Amino acid sequence: MDFGAWPPVRGHLASARRSASIFLDSLPSDDGRTGTARQNWVATWAKTGDAYSGLADLNINKRAFDEATEAWLCALTAFEVARRLVADDDADSAGVSAKVEAGVQRFGLALGHQVENVQITCCDEGEFQAYYLPAGCPGLSAPAVICVSSEEEKGATLLGRLLPVVIGRGMSVLVVSHADVHNRSHGRPAVLLSLCFDYLSARPEVDSSRIGVYGDGLSAALVTDYAMYDRRVAAAVCDGGILNWVRTSTSVGWMTGIADGAATDVISACRARSARQFNCPILVVAGGRGVVSVSEAVKLQADCMAACIHLDLAMPQIIRGGFGEEVENFVTSDDCVFRWLENKLTRATAPRWML
Incomplete structure (x- = not known):
């Protein structure tokens, strides 16, 4: 070109x-x-x-x-x-x-x-701003996704990136910033995200049984905790607990001196046990500027497969530019993520034996 x-x-x-x-x-x-x-x-x-x-x-x-x-x-x-x-x-x-x-x-x-500036009420910290785009399906109860920006981005920046992807998919989106979720939650981001879920559930055009959540960058770890906390979540794009496991395994190995092989077996068992806590389908996006490395994501998927737990894995195309930095092809990555969400949230109303 x-x-x-x-x-x-x-x-x-x-x-x-x-x-x-x-x-x-x-x-x-x-x-x-x-x-x-x-x-x-x-x-x-x-x-x-x-x-x-x-x-x-x-x-x-x-x-x-x-x-x-x-x-x-x-x-x-x-x-x-x-x-x-x-x-x-x-x-x-x-x-x-x-x-x-x-x-x-x-x-x-x-x-x-109707890109609306809405206020989500947080009891201890007053209100914080979010961006809401309805699905645009009059008379229909449509799915919705809570989208949390990366730690480096404002909510408006993430919305600008996602608008070309979500328009026409028949789903509403509520975009919040990582800073608001992390800084206002007093260490309980899952509670704050549940308030976002409550807001969407109260919207007449949203089907409360088909609300998913997507975390970009470091927010993927916040979304993992939330998806385990709130059993209402219908689908989650998150880190699958990898960030916490890496931190925990590093600390345990340093403090106890457990041999690498034994520690690996323990961590594998912990991964599988944690994955069972999800009540919804999950997609882990690995590589690039996100918090999940490809090697850790592959280990997680292997552990889940061994435990007969289904987990989807996506690895965006990463280009190492001549200026020495990795550049993610956000076009194909975002399309992949929202195709997955669209598929899972469309099927969320089907009986579980059909999924």
């Missing part, structure tokens, strides 16, 4: 996301010019997002709202690519993130898609 040029924007979401995925999969290796190339790629994708935003405005003026919606979703995808490429200490980092957040706000305000 020619990284120095970009075709005219057309506002076709499937095409825009396919182009983004191909670009991410094709990042070249280090050739001594990656610093300049990286800046060029960030600028190109940011300008592409701006062009899609302009196309959305033109379609709004023509009252072609469906086309405007698709153009906005293309813009959010382009901005997310730029955000993934820009260095954290780069002066452009804040500007790219601001484009994502502004895109989320304009998407709702201009097109009437």
